[in-house]
Amino acid sequence: MEELPIIRRRRPGQWILTFLVLLLAGALVQSLITNPRFGWDTVGAWLFSRTVMSGLLTTLELTAAAMAIGLVLGVALALMRLSDNTVARTVSWAYIWLFRGTPLLVQLLFWGFISALYPTLSLHLPFLPPIGDVPANTVITTFAAALLGLGLNEAAYLAEIIRAGIVSVDHGQTEAAEALGLSRARTLRRIILPQAMRVIIPPVGNETISMLKTTSLVSVLAYTELLYSVQIVYSKTYQTIPLLIVASIWYLAVTTLLNIGQHYLERHFAKGSHR
Amino acid sequence: MMVQATGVRKAFAGQEVLRGVDLSVPRATVTCVIGPSGSGKSTFLRCVNHLERPDGGRILVDGEPIGYEPYGRGLRELRRRDVARQRRQIGMVFQRFHLFPHLTALGNIVEGPVGAGRPRAEATDEAMALLDRVGLADRRDAYPAQLSGGQQQRVAIARALAMRPKLMLFDEPTSALDPELVGEVLDVMRGLAADGMTMLVVTHELAFAREVADEVVFFDEGRVLESGPPERILTAPDHPRTRDFVKRVL
Numbered sequence: 001m002e003e004l005p006i007i008r009r010r011r012p013g014q015w016i017l018t019f020l021v022l023l024l025a026g027a028l029v030q031s032l033i034t035n036p037r038f039g040w041d042t043v044g045a046w047l048f049s050r051t052v053m054s055g056l057l058t059t060l061e062l063t064a065a066a067m068a069i070g071l072v073l074g075v076a077l078a079l080m081r082l083s084d085n086t087v088a089r090t091v092s093w094a095y096i097w098l099f100r101g102t103p104l105l106v107q108l109l110f111w112g113f114i115s116a117l118y119p120t121l122s123l124h125l126p127f128l129p130p131i132g133d134v135p136a137n138t139v140i141t142t143f144a145a146a147l148l149g150l151g152l153n154e155a156a157y158l159a160e161i162i163r164a165g166i167v168s169v170d171h172g173q174t175e176a177a178e179a180l181g182l183s184r185a186r187t188l189r190r191i192i193l194p195q196a197m198r199v200i201i202p203p204v205g206n207e208t209i210s211m212l213k214t215t216s217l218v219s220v221l222a223y224t225e226l227l228y229s230v231q232i233v234y235s236k237t238y239q240t241i242p243l244l245i246v247a248s249i250w251y252l253a254v255t256t257l258l259n260i261g262q263h264y265l266e267r268h269f270a271k272g273s274h275r
Numbered sequence: 276m277m278v279q280a281t282g283v284r285k286a287f288a289g290q291e292v293l294r295g296v297d298l299s300v301p302r303a304t305v306t307c308v309i310g311p312s313g314s315g316k317s318t319f320l321r322c323v324n325h326l327e328r329p330d331g332g333r334i335l336v337d338g339e340p341i342g343y344e345p346y347g348r349g350l351r352e353l354r355r356r357d358v359a360r361q362r363r364q365i366g367m368v369f370q371r372f373h374l375f376p377h378l379t380a381l382g383n384i385v386e387g388p389v390g391a392g393r394p395r396a397e398a399t400d401e402a403m404a405l406l407d408r409v410g411l412a413d414r415r416d417a418y419p420a421q422l423s424g425g426q427q428q429r430v431a432i433a434r435a436l437a438m439r440p441k442l443m444l445f446d447e448p449t450s451a452l453d454p455e456l457v458g459e460v461l462d463v464m465r466g467l468a469a470d471g472m473t474m475l476v477v478t479h480e481l482a483f484a485r486e487v488a489d490e491v492v493f494f495d496e497g498r499v500l501e502s503g504p505p506e507r508i509l510t511a512p513d514h515p516r517t518r519d520f521v522k523r524v525l
Contacts, residue, residue, distance in 0.1 A: 175326055176373035180387035180438060181363035184355060190386065194377045272377045272418035 055229025069151030074158030
């Protein structure tokens with residue numbers, strides 16, 4: 001039989017849609033350029049200013065530190081939740097119940113105002129003399145309060161993500177590792193977690209990007225991160241929109257970088273999953 | 276005796292799966308366990324390396340009670356690390372291979388010995404020799420998903436052998452394979468048997484059992500119904516249920 005060429009089907013709908021989208025995008029760009037109230041010169045003036053840079057740095061620090069706390073504690077909570085030890089399971093369940101069940105804003109304020117609740121920090125165990133006695137405000141600084149609020153809350157969410165990842169790995173993998181006589185820690189580190197990563201990374205990437213912007217909540221503690229730094233500026237200059245655009249540009253830039261990082265992490269942990 | 280099991284019992288949610296299994300495997304022999312599905316063959320095999328906890332009875336491997344130690348007037352379960360130490364001497368091959376998908380063929384084989392504290396270089400040399408033995412030396416860097424079922428099962432056998440076990444357990448090693456791939460796995464097992472490995476094999480391959488086994492054990496409803504040399508069990512069994520089963524499978 002004679003070989004027939006394959007002719008691509010025309011898709012007129014797609015052409016019409018492309019035209020409409022370009023039209024709308026054009027209108028948007030035009031208004032961005034022609035509307036003077038966007039204040040692009042103001043945006044340019046503040047984009048790399050010292051105030052904004054230091055706010056951005058604080059936001060990055062908070063995001064990294066809170067996610068680090070969340071991940072370490074989250075892995076621990078996930079393992080406790082999956083353990084056959086009843087006490088560990090219950091403690092983990094209660095932690096997640098408490099920290100997922102109350103608003104983050106409340107938790108942040110709670111840590112910020114901890115000195116109202118416990119003016120001094122010391123540990124009183126039954127039958128033992130109290131251990132330590134320090135003013136709460138010297139230990140729980142604003143930075144510490146922000147970090148505790150964000151990190152401890154995040155841990156509760158990450159614990160569930162990590163648990164789901166571990167549970168998603170076929171039980172045969174654990175059995176094969178056990179049959180080889182691998183220790184529990186090694187089984188987890190070398191066999192289970194690397195496979196769980198494929199399920200864990202996308203939602204953790206999501207959480208990281210979310211955390212980047214959630215850090216703006218710590219402005220309630222008067223802690224100067226990116227958003228609060230531009231708020232301070234526009235409360236004096238009244239250039240609200242241009243300065244919000246400054247903050248947004250930086251949030252978008254960092255999110256883009258995080259997306260790229262996530263792409264490479266996913267590729268790394270997809271090893272062996274393709275033919 | 277390499278394996279000596281007496282009165283092994285196991286129930287799942289009230290359902291009795293093993294009702295007092297007595298079975299011995301002499302050193303350097305091959306014992307094939309046959310029987311209808313649901314007769315408890317696999318459960319018994321999994322008790323031998325304590326992947327399943329027996330509810331009663333005793334299993335000795337090379338004279339050592341598996342999974343339990345004498346305590347007062349009874350037995351108590353060993354610590355995990357002691358169970359792990361016992362398992363290192365017992366190789367296990369699963370029906371569905373259970374290779375580690377994120378590790379290469381070589382990585383799969385090296386993982387056990389390195390986890391047991393052997394130097395990686397030494398374990399790698401030995402792993403290469405094992406890959407050669409199962410005919411896959413050229414696939415050392417392939418991931419499991421890049422291997423056929425028969426090749427995966429051969430890597431799984433090499434992985435178990437890397438622990439230098441004194442006993443090998445096979446849980447229906449060819450049941451998940453396409454028919455044309457069964458032969459290559461049975462060939463490797465034949466070679467092992469010829470080298471004097473002690474093997475306990477749950478299988479439906481009666482031809483293999485007839486050729487390689489020193490003893491064939493017929494399981495039915497959680498008990499050993501009869502056992503003996505393959506010629507007798509597979510051609511002239513005493514029990515009508517065995518006769519029925521053999522006739523249906525052959």
